[in-house]
Amino acid sequence: AQSVTQLGSHVSVSEGALVLLRCNYSSSVPPYLFWYVQYPNQGLQLLLKYTTGATLVKGINGFEAEFKKSETSFHLTKPSAHMSDAAEYFCAVSESGGFQKLVFGTGTRLLVSP
């Protein structure tokens, strides 16, 4: 079975500071990994994905993540936080080549202070 662990239910940063949101996964088969963002009363927006190939993936709004198989991690980073980045972020895993079923982490709420 697959699972995702997101360390820290809340992360606070100052505007302009580095954003680091942690995600570790467990999967018995090669995984597909995703980061989604959710604003209040909205659906989920895909930030970036890892399927195969380059382990450093770039997404929208300046976010990027690195797939580290040895550490079973897929941490999300952004060099400089903006007030508009305040939202909830979800890491998710699915089986490569499998049916469309995402297993989500519990989410990390990012707070950005001026």
Next chain:
Amino acid sequence: KAGVTQTPRYLIKTRGQQVTLSCSPISGHRSVSWYQQTPGQGLQFLFEYFSETQRNKGNFPGRFSGRQFSNSRSEMNVSTLELGDSALYLCASSFGPEAFFGQGTRLTVV
């Protein structure tokens, strides 16, 4: 290209009633999946449909059901509503590995 459309956005139902939620996927996407989001349980997979067939199902009681039509539009139904069914129900459509989500339907059971 239009995104995933879910209707209605908000619903209030009484315990014991049933409800049907609708999802129109992105044009060309044949896979539609449904998720329930609650503060206590987080995001949980309900089921996935592809070409009108249910391919995968999560651990939900039989009161939760769905279907997909030939145009890939999907509906989910919850019968005999319970207070605990209050949640944000999200639909996602897929063509490849990534899923694109709609805005969700907020169901409140009173």
